Amino acid sequence: MTIITRRSVLVAGTAVSAAALMPRWAMASAPVRLTSVKFGSVSWVIETMRAEGIDKKHDLDLKVVEVANNPAAPVALLSGAADVIVSDWTWALRQRARGDDLKFAPYSSALGSVMVPKDSPVKSLADLEGKKIGVAGTGIDKSWILLRAYARKTLGKDITAFAEPVFGAAPLVTEEFRNGRLDAVLNFWTYAARLSAEGARELLTMADVIKGMDVSPTPALVGFIWSEKEVRDKSVPVDRLLAAVADTNSVLASSDSAWQRLRPLIKPASDAELIAIRDYYRSGITGSWGAADTAAAEKLTNLLIELGDTELVGDGTHFDQNLFHT
Known part of the structure; x- marks a missing residue:
């Protein structure tokens, strides 16, 4: 039998109070394993985030999982090698139709x-x-x-x-x-x-x-994708990642010196090329996903299904608004 004394209650209470008062940086947090293509735009975000100390500000333990190319990211997610990837919501929608509990948050509306x-x-x-x-x-x-x-x-x-x-x-x-x-x-x-x-x-x-194709506004097609269950079971702080990326994009949207720092990763052939890449990137910076984005994504999905683009949306795919993290 466990005997509960006044002293044991006081000790336990002190421990709880100490934990509540402990600063966020002193509390252990699960890492976030994020895929990145070497020299791709996600690597620019990661470099800027670390250089500016934004990851530390958000108590984000970011682990980079380098993949050879964009198609390799979904493989990393589905195999459990990564917690979060950057890919298309059209792919994630197709996977949800197959039973995967994926979520999507916008990363960029910049398109080819x-x-x-x-x-x-x-x-x-x-x-x-x-x-x-x-x-x-x-x-x-x-x-x-x-x-x-x-x-x-x-x-x-x-x-x-x-x-x-x-x-x-x-x-x-x-x-x-x-x-x-x-x-x-x-x-x-x-x-x-x-x-x-x-x-x-x-x-x-x-x-x-x-x-x-009469779809407006243009929804961001590329974003962060993760499994709800995996993130919940492992307590992966995706919210910290998204907040850190938003702060990093604020830097990239306003600081030209931040882009100069990225020259070794971008490898521009000229100043004009660096400026063009900077401006393209800035034009694609998105805010949070809203109701208008969901409506536009639904219209685009239904239009693709109507036009028979099974390669993109897949046989049996239907629109699921629960995919989108709002």
Whole structure:
């Protein structure tokens, strides 16, 4: 039998009071394992966060899980190698339809663009008839599928019916475009920014594509994704990560010196290229996810299902507003 004495109660009470008064930095917190592609934009956030001491401010124990490329991040999450990844909500929505309890919080609304040479006669998507368009990624990349859906909606036919897509890694199709072997290129926003600094012309942004499908506002497609159950069971402080990222983005939105510090990671070919990347990034900084974003995401999802884009949303996928962290 355990005998409870007045002294044991006092000792226990003192211990509880001490824990309550203990500063946040002295209390142990679970780490957050976040995936990052080396030299990608998430690595810029991490570098700035650490340089500014923002991780310490939020008592964030951030562990970086480096992945070779963007498609490797979902594998890391589903295998348990990472707690949080940065990926598309279209993928997360498909996984929820399969039973995974994923959540999404916005990271960036910066999207890729269709670029053409500055002196190209191509003025619209229809002008690409009979021409070659490089596509960064594969045939199931979200930007390519959205562009195909946009062509069907606005031109009445799939872009594959009148132009020849050439798929490849972003650096490869970028070089092919620079060397004049492609008439246009659909590339990730970082490469589009670099090409624009070199004089290439933006024919169509993916934001234009989404607006052209009558979806407004343009919802951030890329964000932080995690499993509700895993985060809850392991007490992973995702809220601290999101707060730290928001503070870091405030620095990147206002401090040009912070971008100079990122030169070794970004490796710009010129000052103009660094400025273009900085401005593209800043244009994609998002706030918290709201009701208007959910409504826009639902409309976009239903439109893609209606247009038959099973590659992007998947067979049996339905919209689930519970995916979005608000």
